[in-house]
Amino acid sequence: CGQYFCEDHRLPENHNCPELWRVRTRSPPSVERERISVPRYEVKEPSIMYPFKAMRKEWTSITEIYHLTIGAAVVMAVGLSLMGPGFSWVAYIIQNPLAAFSSALLFMTLFISHELAHKISAKHFGLWAEFRLNVIGISLTTLSIFSPLIKVVSPGTVVVSGVASKEVIGKTALAGPLTNIVLAFLLYSASLHPLCSSTSVASGALLSIWIALLNLIPVGIFDGAKIFWWNKTVWAASFCISLILLMLFLFF
Numbered sequence: 001c002g003q004y005f006c007e008d009h010r011l012p013e014n015h016n017c018p019e020l021w022r023v024r025t026r027s028p029p030s031v032e033r034e035r036i037s038v039p040r041y042e043v044k045e046p047s048i049m050y051p052f053k054a055m056r057k058e059w060t061s062i063t064e065i066y067h068l069t070i071g072a073a074v075v076m077a078v079g080l081s082l083m084g085p086g087f088s089w090v091a092y093i094i095q096n097p098l099a100a101f102s103s104a105l106l107f108m109t110l111f112i113s114h115e116l117a118h119k120i121s122a123k124h125f126g127l128w129a130e131f132r133l134n135v136i137g138i139s140l141t142t143l144s145i146f147s148p149l150i151k152v153v154s155p156g157t158v159v160v161s162g163v164a165s166k167e168v169i170g171k172t173a174l175a176g177p178l179t180n181i182v183l184a185f186l187l188y189s190a191s192l193h194p195l196c197s198s199t200s201v202a203s204g205a206l207l208s209i210w211i212a213l214l215n216l217i218p219v220g221i222f223d224g225a226k227i228f229w230w231n232k233t234v235w236a237a238s239f240c241i242s243l244i245l246l247m248l249f250l251f252f
């Protein structure tokens with residue numbers, strides 16, 4: 001997978017490898033190797049052979065809810081840490097618990113919408129898709145609670161399994177950032193209205209576009225890498241729209 005040189009690498013599904021999509025689509029030898037090893041498992045333990053097919057009918061699983069809950073809690077903590085520099089946000093929460101938690105809840109909603117968009121999109125294309133935390137993501141997101149400037153909000157990814165074309169992978173990846181762009185636009189429009197002109201709505205728009213832009217970075221485990229690989233024009237368009245919106249929200 002390019003990240004982990006573990007024994008599990010031959011069966012990336014087993015460790016929810018974030019690079020699984022590459023194995024599935026980019027390098028036929030790996031897929032070939034998996035196919036060869038499959039009958040061996042079929043004889044020994046049929047339940048290992050079809051872990052995903054068995055779950056395909058279910059929309060979610062206990063494991064996914066568990067991973068998503070932890071992810072959401074960490075993301076909410078990052079949201080709370082945005083209330084003030086250093087550790088002054090702790091004091092802010094104590095003074096304005098309702099305002100702080102409603103902002104954090106909005107922040108968490110932006111993250112969950114992003115992940116659900118990937119999931120719904122993948123399911124639409126007939127793939128198995130569930131959210132899983134990953135070591136790098138959860139570490140960077142946890143560090144973001146304490147880091148003063150850089151805020152990474154990506155504790156995991158929606159792991160997709162099944163036979164997919166370049167286009168399907170690209171579109172599934174695009175669904176996440178696109179959702180955040182739309183939400184950012186809606187929140188920003190709402191913040192212009194006198195009834196909703198609270199700072200939390202405006203900062204929600206800013207955060208949403210930040211999540212979109214961050215995920216559009218065309219490297220590594222980010223959605224941007226998959227979109228760039230599928231269609232460079234679509235990637236450039238979505239990246240530019242996010243960048244323009246971010247500038248708009250920051251300076252106007």
Ligand SMILES: [Zn+2]
Nearest residue numbers: 001009012017
């Ligand atoms: Zn791997």
Ligand SMILES: [Zn+2]
Nearest residue numbers: 176177215223
């Ligand atoms: Zn994403």
